[in-house]
Structures are given as structure tokens and as C-alpha cells.
Amino acid sequence: MIPHITSQPEISPELALWGGLECTVNRVRDEYFSQMDRNGHAERLQDIERFASLGIKAIRYPVLWERTAPDGIESADWSWPDERLPALQQLGVTPIVGLIHHGSGPRHTSLVDPAFPDKLAEYAGAVARRYPWVEYYTPVNEPLTTARFSGLAGVWYPHGSDEATFIRALLTQCRATMLAMRAIRAVNPQAKLVQTDDLSKTYGTPEMEEITSFFNDRRWLGWDLLCGKVDQQHNLWGFLTTEGGATEDELLWFRDNPCPPDVIGVNYYATSERWLDHRPERYPENRCHTYRGIHHADIETPRVLATPTPGIAPLLMETWERYGLPIAITEAHIDANREDQLRWLLEIWNAAQKARGQGADVRAVTVWALLGSFDWNCLVTECRGYYEPGPFDVRGGEPRPTAVATLMRELSSGRPLSNPVLQGEGWWRRPGRFLAKPVATRTAVADIAVRGQFKSAHVQPILITGATGTLGSAFARICEKRNLAYHVLTRQEMDITDPASVEAAIQRFKPWAIINAGGYVRVDDAEREAERCMRENTLGPTILSLACIRHNLRFMTFSTDLVFDGTKGQPYVESDPVNPLGVYGRSKAEAEQRVLDADPQALVIRTSAFFGPWDQHNFVTLALNNLEAGLPFQAARDMVVSPTYVPDLVNVSLDLLIDRERGVWHLTNAESVSWAELAKRACAAAGVDPGGLEEVSAEACGHVARRPENSALSSERALLMPSLDDALKRYVEAVQERAHGVEEELPGEAAHYAS
Template sequence: MLELWGGVECSVVRIRGTYRDQLAETGHRDRIADLDAIAGLGIRTVRYPILWEHVAPADPESLDWSWHDARLPRLHRLGIRVIAGLVHHGSGPRYTSLADPAFPTRLARYARQVAARYPWIDRFTPVNEPLTTARFAGLYGHWYPHRRSEGDFLRMVVTQCRAVLQAMRAIRTVTPGAQLIQTEDIGKTFSTPALADQAAYENERRWLSLDLLCGRVGRAHPWFGRCLAHGVSQADLEDFLTGDACPAVIGANHYLTSERYLDERVRAYPKPLRGGNGRHRYADVEAVRMRHLADQTGPKARLKEVWERYRQSLAVTEVHHGCSRDDQLRWFAEVWQAALDLRADHVPVAAVTLWSLFGAVDWNSLLLRRASDYEPGAFDIRSPQPRLTTLGRAARDLAATGQTGHPVLTAPGWWRRSGRYYAPDPHEAEPVYQDREADQAAIAVLRDAGHYAEAVAQICAARGLKSIILGEAALPAALSYAKIWAVLDPTTLPTAATAHRYPGGSFWSDFRAGTRLAALSGQADVPFLTFSSGLVFDGRTEGAPTEADPVRPSSLFGRSAAEREARVREAHPGALIARTGLVFGQGDERDMALQLLLDPPEGWSWSFRKAALIAPTYLPDLVHAALDLLIDGETGLWHLANAGGTTWPDFVRRLAAAAGQPRTEPCCGIGSGPPIPLASGRGAVMPTLDDAIARYAEAVLRPLRLSGLAAE
């Protein structure tokens, strides 16, 4: 049976004089209860760190095992087998580095100490992804010691592989049967005919670390002479031929961006993807976005290559994708199915590893930017306690039964949808994979929300989520005959926008339709998502109110919104209700942010409460976050507003600055009603307001040349 393994993102990467520590940044370092959460998924094997940089950071003679002594025995008692990682994308503690010839000997000494302290651990990954780490540290200069040459790269690959070899020898003096589980990225490079030589070079290079460890780099190997020419000793290369470092299991790490395509037609691609090798300029792009490679990419093809080259047992030791929740699940499901298919073809794939169980921070920049960009995993750590996501639910199902299901899996991931392609050549063949929309489960979106319903449908389409816009009268039939898996009611958003424009809120919003929709969904046992307003509060709560605070509206609209919430929850106890603030970002004449920067329409309030706090919310962020929660199976009240409340005048200033307007004082003010900041006690899942305004400016303000419009 195919096993489900788990992994904790644990990279300790040195960048210049500082370290990035993913155990600290994801909070796992401080939550021992995470181990019970892992066990609760049914996972019985986990890649777990005993990192050199943590145990002996300043002095090889001074080792602090306290953190590991609390956790590793607990994992053992929980029945979870540990694959111990000793260096994970690191350069070691400060007293060594990947450029240090003594790195292998020093790591081997530490590895023996680990084995002696935890004798029940019999699986090790002394160095994670040595070739990938050498690329980022020795070839591209991203990580310490920040070198940029083929010679530095090759010496770092060999140094890390020698560290693996010597570490396993040292471990086996204590644990004779210890196994090496060696991980490496298994990406492949494709190219146009003009760049075939560069692609061939990269495809030979990608095997170097595994070839060394498997004892394949003899005199006839294409990289043997190249290594010697760059200062690697022949004795060091020949030491691998003993086979002492041959992995018991090759751990293949495969990411969607690991497969690349090189094309000399650089103008056909976005500027950030353009580069070269010093001799040729070319674009280096994701191979999954090329039409003619549609049947040559993916986890099944890459795993099969590893098997055909080494004939060793395999495991997929990292599966993660930083994207929307639905595509995260689709990617994991595709890799799992690829492993099942290969096992059916007698390829010994032992396991698939759900990596980043507690997510990862800033990996979209290789940890180079401190932007706090968080990617959830099986758990989302932005809640007071890690919150189970749909990935975690899928893991629990797979561990128990080997099967999982979710309506979003009826649609393909973005890497299988026809809209993914770059199109530099109009004569390229049509995609092999065609989206089968008729077979997809759908979200019913209520039409009465007008342009908000259209915006929701557009975001759903961008995520590969089929949606059907319909009226209330058509919902019963759709629930009976269509493949509706959720009902989304955004009809409160336009009425809330009106309430924000007239802060006195002197009108009553009819809640009867929302109650009927919730009841219909509940009777059909279909999840129901709707929106509410922060105007259910009167602004007198100390601090920003959370979901646990009692409602206390001070306006007619606020009272009607509170009544609607209560009636919806009564009609559908499992409903998801997202409270939000001032919504902006429609990008048309109804967009409040645009109206604030231009002349506001007549009828708006002109009094300015400078101290009043508000909770602006970027519409795409609101919808994406609400959809993620819906897919995760969340219910009840959630507060969704961009983090970092502001005031009316400050909001206008920030919008003006993002639009490139010189104005420092807002031309108008609104907000005679109570302040309405919002905070969440359930999870801070929304991006910051600064980030939202920056993206809004890029998507809406700058294309409209708002600065010029406002000056007229």
C-alpha cells in the first residue's frame, strides 16, 4: 500500500549575516502540540529536523538537545517513525560553510552524536537536496556563501555529498542498519532547438548529486573530468565508488516550477523571466505553460525517469504548492495518483510526503524577501491554534483509506487548464488536455448581487471553480438537478456598500431572502457562504471587535444585518458568514476607492471624523479568503478585512500615493457614523491593507492613469 508521509518545513538558510529559520517563522518551534496534530492525521512517518544549526549553533563542543529531547521521544511514543534531517538547505553553523573543506568531517561528527542520543532513529537525510542547495548558494549567489561560478557550485555539490557519505558511515558505527533517504529536486529542462546544448548541460547536471551518492561518477562519467578541473580531488570522487552512500530510498522532490523551458525569443515572455548564460540571452519559463510539452511534463514522467536511471526504491519526499486552496489539493491529488499509477506499473514508489504540514514563509522569494508571505499546508498557522485545511482533511482520508475526494477535484489544476499557456508561436499545436467543464461540480452564485456576483464568478473562473449565476427562483431546481456543491450569496455586499456611503445607516435591509437561501441549502445539505457587515457593531468595543464579541448595532442597517446573521445560522447551522468592512476594488464607476479619489457623487456625507477607524477590504482578497474557508469546510462567523485598519483621511492619502497623485490632503470626507474596525479571533487569513492597496494600484489605478484623470 502506498504510504502517506509528512514533513515539517525546517530550512535554516543563511543569507549574508543573518539566518532564516522556518521552524521559528511558522511557529512550529514553540508548539509541541503540533506533534499530536500530526498523529491525528494518521501519519506514521515524518521527515523531522535535528538540525546542526539548532543543536550546536556557536560551538561544536556545546550541544543543546533540550528542544529535541522534548519532541523526538514524544514522536516515538506516538508511533511515528522519524526520518532525521541534519542540514536542510543550510550552510551549517557559523563556524563552517559549504565552502569549508572540513564541512563533511564536522557534520559526520555531529551525525554520530545524533545517532548515539536517539538510537531508535534508523532513517536519515544528512543533507537535504545537495545539488539544489549548491545551485542557490554556489551558482546563483542567493544563499551563503553567495558564490556565482561553476567551480564553486561543483565543489559545494561534492562537499555536501561527501558530508552525506561520511555522516552515514559515522551513524552506522552506532546504528548499523541505518538507512539513507536521500532527497533531491528532479526537475527537467526543455528548450527550443537553438538552446538544445544549454538544456542538455542542465539535464546532465541535475543528476550529479544522486550519481555521486550512487557510486556512478567514475572516470567515464561526463562530470568526472569537470570536477577535477575545478579542484575536486580524485580521491574524494573515488570514495563514493564504495557504495556506502547509496540511498535505500531516493526521495524525489518535484515542484510545478521545477520543469523549465528555455527560449531565445525573449520578447514573447514577461521581463522577470528573461536572462541568459553569458553567451546567449533567453527566457527561462515554466515548462507546464508551453503547449507542445503538455504530454511531457508532470510528476509521473519525472519519477519514471528516476526509476529508469537508478532502479532504486522511490518516495516523493515533498509535495507542496503555494497557490489557492483548491489548486493545492489538486496538485497533491495528482502526485498521489501518479505514484499509484507507477506502482501499478511495478515501479516501487513507497510513499508520498505531504510537505510543509504547517506551511512555509517567503518561499516564493527563496527566503530573500522578508514579506511574511505565508503558504498554508495541512494546517494553517494563522489561527490561535493550527487550523486543519482541506489538505489536512485529505491527508487524514488517505492515511485511513487510501482515497480522498472533494468537489474541487472534478476540475483540473491551473497547470492542466488551457488558459495557462504562453503563446509565442501561433502555429503550436492545441493543448492535449481539454477542460471538461460539463463534468465539474459548480458553485451557485446569486444573481441579485449584480456586479458583485460577476466579480465572484470571475474569481471562481480564474481558480478553475465552475460557477453558475442564477436567481433565487432557479436555486431549488439547480440544487436538485445540477452538480451544485456550494451556494454563495453575495447579495448583502451592494447593500452594505450603500450603508457605508450613508454612514447613518438609516434604512432596513430585508433579510428574508437570505434566510430562504440558507434554508434551501441546508435542506440540500450543501455548504452556504454569505457576507455580512462590520456595522453590526457600534464602534464602542475596546479594540477591534472579533467574532466572539456580541453584536451591538447602532443603526437600522446594522440591526437588520445582525438579524440576518441570526436567521441564516438558524436556517443553516453550518453556514459560513464572512463579516467585512468597506469593500473596494470593483474597478468601475461603482468602486468606492475610485470615487474617493475623484469627485464623490452627490448625497455622500461630507463630515469628516478624523479619528474614526475603518476596515477597508479589497474585493479579490475577500472573495479568495472566503472561498478558501469554504473549501476548508469552515462554518460560522469569520471576520475578513485586510489587516491594518485605518481612518478615512489616511485611506484616501494611501490610495492617492499608490495612484501617483501629489495630493496629501483628501478632497472630501465621509464617515459620520461609528468607527468600524474588525479583527479576527479565528485566523488572520487576509493580506495587509498596504499589500492590498499596492495590488489594487497595479491592477486598477495605474492602468486607468488615475493621476491624470484626477487632475482634470
């Protein structure tokens, strides 16, 4: 055991909230992947004010070498940081300046270039001279993790796949950090190093003890080098000098020139804690690996341990006991549905408070990816368009604050926490989280203490109308999976057209929100049952919205593409004027107007052409079932719609509800196709022969009610749902899984930091 540093500073008076901007510029072969180009911050100065509105005291902020001086200091372009760093300072937000973020520098160098440390130090000195008032720096983000990706896993440049390249990349980055701080302190002697890396821990079966112990020693290696703790007595000395190819002199240079962090920055994800198992046959193939000749499973602990690990709090104490230096959690983020993003942040905040109560000097929790992040599910090796929102969602162009932003403001100001979804447990602690037979361990359940922050013990549900309908049952299924308290109401429990019945249901269940997922859905029959259609689709939502106003509840209701007449000739957006052709469309259009006139805070979702894996009567399922059975199937070739995958619709709608969004939103899978084209695309996804498909005119379909020729929906607010091809692929997988009795995997982190 390496003794920790004995001089311990006083603990800061309160835990601070920091923010972080995902700014990775990683290189894959000869292609660079820049997060700031994709999230838009590279061109949006006004984001600075958005960040300050969150109540953060500091922000991890990029002045990246690759962007500022790719061709040398002489030709550096300082205009971008010249605007932004003073703006942060003026608004009371301290910048923690990062110089390299998961990158390998400009094209003329790399992580295994012996000249890399001196070159970065030259750039660091230039930054310090340009901004002598900047106090906090992270010259190289996550050197150990970056070395693993670039030198061992072969994912990023220079794409090494051996221990020697891994160690060379690590030593290069650590030396670069030390020389960079030396150059910075030559300008500003008070400059402080905030050194980040993944705070991981590995567990495993006894048969995996050798590798488990090695990984648990290796996780400290970057910080150990900087602190001058690596000498002949270090547990990994032999590994460094034999398999790693490091010389004794270069290792002892770190001992003789220590540069301990002023703040140990620990990054923690749901994938940070790993389970190694010598029985790979028990696990999914994509969780199995071979390391040092041993084939084994390497899986994130929430997916396999029967009893969850306690989370980050004990790991913070390990860090404190090892180094005795101030600690900040420098990345707190999870790729999950909105309520689990909130629960994850609150759990980490509480864990930091707990560690402080046990004597550890934990200074801050950093909410990571203020503008979200792109394609981390493939380790940013491709631009697939996978996006994880953060406190702001940039998919609409202008960043839209989410419920995470509200939680940040409450934490930073000490206000009571207001979001009722915090009362549930996150997916990483729920019974349905496993990907294999659970493994029993002796680990303790975390002391989350979430519910203690709420005055009421009553868990407020979401009330959902439409118990027997496609949408209502889908909401029930997904709320169950997402651990959102809910109750699906039958007409006997609440008649939405009867104000007294609505009032009684609210008094009985005491919800925080009502989702109107029911109503009259028979478009053709509505032409002869107009009164009934208007009562259920217009009067009912109006009564619900008025009740929600009285009780201060959130309200969400659903509308349709049939509020449009189809003459625009291109997809409709939210602000386009409505002009329904039939009774059904008119009932929905009038409902929209009456609901929003009564309650501008209400959320109205327009959508179109449902398909999904849970009912047998949607167009895609009927088409595939008929065509696969060799039966003919007719579909209109001259009616254009925007198909909508029901699970996507429900998940995104719930996120918007939790975000307290309002007004009209268009939610579809963002493509305009005819019904016939949809059938052919579904056949292609399912591997079904479309030979029996009969493409006919809309007139031949025999509809009673007039329908628009082109009612495709787009959005001027944001395109929040995946592509149609992606949705069809997942639809086919879900149908196949259900046929084999398997449910879909819970949402959660990609293999972000797998060993």
C-alpha cells in the same frame, strides 16, 4: 547512459502517505532565517498529534545541527528532540531525521569549508548515539539545489556565483552525507539513507540544446556521486574537473566509497520542469537570464508549453531506470489557491500509482510543509510575511486544519474523496496559464485520472446570489479564474426570500455550496425601506441556510462592520457583542444570529469598506478618478474603517469555504484608517496628487443612517489577508493592466527552483 543498479527490491504492497515539516534554517550574509520559529512548531509539542491525525506513516523531521549543537557537541541541547522524536514513535509515525535543511551549518563552518563533512559526521554520530532506534536519515536535504542557491546563484551563504563554488558546495555536502551515514551506521548498522533533491527536467528550443542537455545531466549529479557513478566516463567529468575545479582523486573517492540511497527522495514542484528559449524578447523580463554567455528565457513549462508535460510520472520512471532504487516523492506542495493545492496532491498521488503500475518501486508521497511555509517566493532571503498554508494554516496561532488535511486523511485511509473541487483541472493545465505566446511541442497531455475517483459525472457547482452586485460579479470572475464550477443566479432564477424558488434552484443546479453575495446594500435608504431591507438581508439568508441544511450543502453569507456601534475604541473581533446603530446593521446582525442558530456549520464573513479594480463606484476608485482629474473629493477624517480589497476577500472566502470552515470570520486587509487616510494612502500607491482631497467631518458627509465612529475589524481567529499597502499596490497594478487589456497573472508557484 549510465546503467542502473540491477538488484531491484520488491515493490512495497501499497503506496504510503508521508508528511514533511518545512524547517529550513538558511543563512543570508550573517542572518539566519528559521522556518520553525516562524511557523511556531519550535514551541508547540502538540503539533505531533496533529501530524499523526493525518494518517501519515512517516515524517521528514528536523534534528538540525544549527539548532541543536551550534557551539559543538559538548554543549548540545537535546531537550527539543528528546521530547518530539519519542512522541512520534509512540503515535506510530516513523521519523526521517534531517540534520541540515537548506542550511550551511553553524557559524563556524560553511558549505565550502573542507572540515564541514567531518564536523557534520561528528554531529550525526552524536544524534545516532542519542537515538539509536532511529532508522531513517536525510543528513543533508537537497545538496544539488542548495549548492546552486549557495554557490551559483549567490542567494544563500556563502553567496558564491561561479561554477567552482557550486561544485565545491555540492562535493562538500555529498561527502558530508556519506561520512554522516558512516558515523550513523557505526551505531545502527540498519540505518537507511533517504536522499532528497529536486527532480527537475529541462526542455528548450534546438538553439538551446547544449545548455538543455547540460542541465539534464546536472540534475542527477548529487545522486550519481552518492551511488559511485562518477568516473572518467561520466558526461560531466570534464565540467567537474575544469570549470568545477574538482580533482580526479576527490571525485574517484566517491566512486570508491559509494553510499547509495536506500530511498531516492524526489522533490517536484510546478517550477521543476523548465523551458529554455533563445528568443528572450518573447518573454517577461524576469524570466530572462544569461548563462555561459547566452541570453535566453528560462521559464517554468506550464507558463509556456501549449501542451502540458505529462508531469512527474515519466520522471519517476527515468529515476527508476537510472538507479533501480526505491523512490519516494519527498516533497509534494504547490503555492496556489486551496483547490489547486488539492488537485496538485491528487495528481502526484495518481502519478505515483501509475509509476508503480509500470514497475517502479515508488514507496510514498510526502505532503510537504505540514504547517505551511514562509517567504519562499523570495527564496527565504527576507522576512516579507508571504505565507503558503499547507494541511495546517498557522496564521491564527494555533494550527487550523485545511482541506488538504481532509484529503490526506482520505488518501491514507482509502476513503472516497469528498471534495467536489477536485473535479477541476489545476492552473498548470488550464488555458489561461500562459505568460507568453504558447510554444507547440510534441509532449503528451498527462493522464490525470482525477474524475474516475468520483461516482458522479455531474460537476457540482457553487451557486452564487447577487449576479449584478460588486461581490457576486467578483465571485464569478474569480471562480472562473480558479476553475471552480459556479453559477451566478439572477433573481429570476432564484428569489432567496421565496423557499419554493430556492428549492427549485437547488434541484435544478445540484450544487455543493451556496454563497449569498447579494442583498440590500443601500445603508441610508434602509432607514425608510426597513421592511425590504430586513426581507432581503435577514429572511433571505435564513431561507438559504435552512435549504442548505436539508440538502447537506455548504453555506456562506456576508455581514458587515456596521453590526457594531463603534464605541469599543479599538478593532472588533469575532466574539465582540453586536449593537447596530441603523436598520442595515440590524438586518445583518439578525441574519447572523438566525443563520448560525439554524446551521452552526454555516460560514459568516464580516467585512468592511470594499475597493477593487472591477467596478467604478467604490470609494478608492472614485477618489483616485476625481483627484487625478483635478476635481475636489471629500472624505471623512473622523470615521475609522478597515478597508477590504475585493479580490483578496473573495479568494480567502473561497479557501475557507473549501476548508469547511464555519462560524463568524472577520476578513479585511487588517488596518484601521479613516476614510480620508485611505484616500491619501491610495494616492500614494497610485502616484496621484492628493491636493484636491477635502478632509471633512462625518456629520458633513450628510449620511441619513447613523454610522459608528470606529468600526475597524480585526480577528481573534486569524489574519488571513495581506496588508493594506500590499493590496493598494496590487489594486493600482490591476487597474493599469485592465487599462491595457491585460488580466492578472494566475496564482501559482514563485520561481522556487529556477535554473
